[in-house]
Amino acid sequence: MPTLPLSADQLQQRLNAARALHRGEVRRAAVAGMRLGIDLGTSDVVSVAMAPDGEPLALRLDWADVVRDGVVWDFFGAVSIVRRQLDALEQALGHRFAAAATSYPPGTDPRISVNVLEAAGLEVSGVIDEPSAVVELLGISRAAVIDIGGGTTGIAIVENGRVSHRADEATGGHHVSLALAGHSGLPLAEAEILKRERGADIWPVVRPVFEKMCDIVRRHLARLPDGDLYLSGGSCSLPGVRELFQREFPAHRVHLPEHPLYLTPLAIAHHALAAQGAHHASR
Structure with a gap:
């Protein structure tokens, strides 16, 4: 799916919205066509629900030490956090996500992140390296x-x-x-x-x-x-x-x-939208 350049103002608005969601200051309603991105980072795990227009709808962040240098060393801990964030998003949006996109550091095995999402009961809708996202x-x-x-x-x-x-x-x-x-x-x-x-x-x-x-x-x-x-x-x-x-x-x-802090999680959620668009275009 072709991506139009995102202006600095548009980017900052989305980052501000993500920050507000993290702090619990903004509540958004679920919309048709929203997608989920999950960032399994070294310091944190972040799940972002995004509307088709690119606006973040809900965000959950847990500071966690479950990934080190692109390797999930605490697999059970990572899966537990993802499941807990899915429950929190369902409570906030009234919607249970069945699929999500994720990412990985360049040069590492994408299956490491994929395995966590699948163990949490999610279909992986897309996977991309972090800077490319x-x-x-x-x-x-x-x-x-x-x-x-x-x-x-x-x-x-x-x-x-x-x-x-x-x-x-x-x-x-x-x-x-x-x-x-x-x-x-x-x-x-x-x-x-x-x-x-x-x-x-x-x-x-x-x-x-x-x-x-x-x-x-x-x-x-x-x-x-x-x-x-x-x-x-x-x-x-x-x-x-x-x-x-x-x-x-x-x-x-x-x-x-x-x-x-929220740029890569937003990018992963955006990749979920892009992957969905590419899927429809290929049909």
Whole structure:
């Protein structure tokens, strides 16, 4: 299904809506044709119900340590969270989803995420690597998408509207938390909370981890020497991230919307819509 470019304002409106849904500030009614996307991340599991026009209708997020570097090490825990989120969505929308799309870090086995959804009783309507999902949502024709996940940094290079190169390397939000825990002497779980709640205070401590992420990205950006660079992932919310990437990549225009935590989950739900459209077009 062809995807029209999503303007910065449209994207921010959807991210704001996702944030409001997460905080319980917005309630939406179920609509015909809505679809479900499930993001099995290293730090969290997020389920997003999306209307056919791309607006998020309901969202459930659980902070969880069930996935590490693209591997579901706590399979039972992951399945239990997905089932619990399905129950919560059914209660909120009055609708039980039978299918969902999901994602995986580039270079890992897609079946890992697929197995979790199937064990939770869902049909898998689509599966896509994380940075490519963001590319599809944004509808961009030439750019780089950098998805800083919990365990890895994913890169997708887009040329002529198609992903020409994708990669994923270790170093993500989990490593930021490890650096913070080591510096502060806090348990890792407390460092995670500190990272989310006091980003400006901890930036000097964790900046070297983001500099390493820039080094990872640099190795792949030779394929795109200039143009737009889009940042995604909850760790990008830390003050200083956008400025660091812009300084490290002066030939690129660095884009970082507010609430980037929800960008990949929204992109996965959007992929569920796109997969449904492609299915109907092929019939």
